[in-house]
Amino acid sequence: MNRVPDEGLTKIPGGTLITETPELGRALAFDIARHTIHNIQPDLDILKGGRPNYATSPDSLTAAGHVVAIEFQTIAAANNYWRE
Amino acid sequence: MNRVPDEGLTKIPGGTLITETPELGRALAFDIARHTIHNIQPDLDILKGGRPNYATSPDSLTAAGHVVAIEFQTIAAANNYWRE
Amino acid sequence: MNRVPDEGLTKIPGGTLITETPELGRALAFDIARHTIHNIQPDLDILKGGRPNYATSPDSLTAAGHVVAIEFQTIAAANNYWRE
Amino acid sequence: MNRVPDEGLTKIPGGTLITETPELGRALAFDIARHTIHNIQPDLDILKGGRPNYATSPDSLTAAGHVVAIEFQTIAAANNYWRE
Amino acid sequence: MNRVPDEGLTKIPGGTLITETPELGRALAFDIARHTIHNIQPDLDILKGGRPNYATSPDSLTAAGHVVAIEFQTIAAANNYWRE
Amino acid sequence: MNRVPDEGLTKIPGGTLITETPELGRALAFDIARHTIHNIQPDLDILKGGRPNYATSPDSLTAAGHVVAIEFQTIAAANNYWRE
Numbered sequence: 001m002n003r004v005p006d007e008g009l010t011k012i013p014g015g016t017l018i019t020e021t022p023e024l025g026r027a028l029a030f031d032i033a034r035h036t037i038h039n040i041q042p043d044l045d046i047l048k049g050g051r052p053n054y055a056t057s058p059d060s061l062t063a064a065g066h067v068v069a070i071e072f073q074t075i076a077a078a079n080n081y082w083r084e
Numbered sequence: 085m086n087r088v089p090d091e092g093l094t095k096i097p098g099g100t101l102i103t104e105t106p107e108l109g110r111a112l113a114f115d116i117a118r119h120t121i122h123n124i125q126p127d128l129d130i131l132k133g134g135r136p137n138y139a140t141s142p143d144s145l146t147a148a149g150h151v152v153a154i155e156f157q158t159i160a161a162a163n164n165y166w167r168e
Numbered sequence: 169m170n171r172v173p174d175e176g177l178t179k180i181p182g183g184t185l186i187t188e189t190p191e192l193g194r195a196l197a198f199d200i201a202r203h204t205i206h207n208i209q210p211d212l213d214i215l216k217g218g219r220p221n222y223a224t225s226p227d228s229l230t231a232a233g234h235v236v237a238i239e240f241q242t243i244a245a246a247n248n249y250w251r252e
Numbered sequence: 253m254n255r256v257p258d259e260g261l262t263k264i265p266g267g268t269l270i271t272e273t274p275e276l277g278r279a280l281a282f283d284i285a286r287h288t289i290h291n292i293q294p295d296l297d298i299l300k301g302g303r304p305n306y307a308t309s310p311d312s313l314t315a316a317g318h319v320v321a322i323e324f325q326t327i328a329a330a331n332n333y334w335r336e
Numbered sequence: 337m338n339r340v341p342d343e344g345l346t347k348i349p350g351g352t353l354i355t356e357t358p359e360l361g362r363a364l365a366f367d368i369a370r371h372t373i374h375n376i377q378p379d380l381d382i383l384k385g386g387r388p389n390y391a392t393s394p395d396s397l398t399a400a401g402h403v404v405a406i407e408f409q410t411i412a413a414a415n416n417y418w419r420e
Numbered sequence: 421m422n423r424v425p426d427e428g429l430t431k432i433p434g435g436t437l438i439t440e441t442p443e444l445g446r447a448l449a450f451d452i453a454r455h456t457i458h459n460i461q462p463d464l465d466i467l468k469g470g471r472p473n474y475a476t477s478p479d480s481l482t483a484a485g486h487v488v489a490i491e492f493q494t495i496a497a498a499n500n501y502w503r504e
Contacts, residue, residue: 033485058144074497282375316376394474418436
């Protein structure tokens with residue numbers, strides 16, 4: 001098996017939900033969502049094999065965006081929405 | 085690849101969740117949702133190619149609206165719901 | 169293109185999440201959900217063309233109801249649940 | 253058209269999210285979810301026509317239960333979870 | 337009709353969201369989710385007839401797990417997450 | 421039936437939502453999500469039989485990731501987002 005490298009399997013990259021800016025918080029949401037998939041399916045060849053279908057299907061993209069939105073909701077709350 | 089321009093890849097356009105009005109907060113929710121898709125699939129031709137199916141399918145539109153609703157939930161909380 | 173009239177494209181009709189009653193808050197949730205669809209697909213003919221399938225499919229109706237539920241969750245929180 | 257009676261179109265039956273007990277709050281969640289569908293599709297014959305498929309499909313039932321869960325989340329928060 | 341027994345139709349079994357432990361709170365989430373289905377479709381034969389398909393489909397199981405997750409979110413909040 | 425071992429049926433492994441770190445909280449979210457499936461379908465052979473389809477389908481993986489995101493939202497709130 002062509003396995004996702006170990007750093008791709010960290011569940012919370014960086015080990016914290018706290019970020020300096022909303023942009024970094026959103027990037028973390030993407031990372032957490034992606035690492036979740038890696039943890040469920042760590043075989044890179046299977047992941048890459050599915051990408052052409054997934055990334056060209058509007059409904060699949062919407063579903064992926066939905067998950068990022070949920071992860072971000074958690075991260076934004078953790079950071080008190082970066083209010084000053 | 086006909087790539088989405090860089091400004092379309094900013095994850096949180098404007099860099100903040102705070103907006104002056106609910107209308108602007110909702111507009112931000114749309115932008116964040118769209119930029120999420122751009123970040124997952126940055127090829128404009130593929131994005132445009134999927135639009136005719138997606139934008140004429142009620143179920144796809146509902147799913148897209150669902151994501152905007154979640155993004156807005158986060159933004160509305162960030163702004164204390166624009167209460168006075 | 170037979171375009172949705174401008175007032176159908178306001179993202180937050182009335183410009184506020186605050187309503188006098190739960191009933192009006194729920195009506196706002198419906199409006200926001202509908203205007204979201206209008207903003208993604210502003211061609212009235214396409215919207216009307218999809219309605220016969222959509223509005224007679226239980227699963228499509230459930231999905232639409234799901235979105236209204238999320239929008240209402242935000243509005244209800246904004247109004248402190250109209251507690252006295 | 254065999255239209256849902258007017259009382260089935262009230263968006264928030266009873267006009268409040270506050271209930272005496274969790275059981276009544278859950279019943280309200282069911283009612284709100286159902287009235288949402290009635291408002292989107294007020295033709296009783298169409299609604300009844302779809303029921304045999306919908307109510308015998310596990311996935312459709314799960315999706316309906318999901319919506320009730322979201323509505324209840326809002327109602328439970330409104331009632332401070334009926335804590336004493 | 338081979339009807340679900342009355343106790344299976346209680347919407348909130350036990351009549352409260354408050355539980356002593358997270359494990360019991362999770363069990364309540366399962367029960368509430370199941371009773372929701374029973375209330376929408378109270379015919380046991382139909383429910384049992386759908387089970388072989390539903391319980392062997394990964395996507396159906398994921399969707400069911402999603403609903404339990406939402407119900408638990410409400411129950412966990414009701415119990416202040418069983419923090420000491 | 422080749423039944424999931426008893427420890428795989430605990431609904432909240434460890435009996436608490438409180439964890440020392442976000443990484444452990446995320447691991448708990450995975451565990452809770454998996455044990456939910458085990459409780460609904462405790463037959464290991466059926467679970468393993470579905471895995472090849474499920475774990476190679478991008479949409480199924482996205483749906484599974486969605487559930488983990490929801491479970492984590494609850495756990496993160498329980499831990500006050502591990503803020504210091």
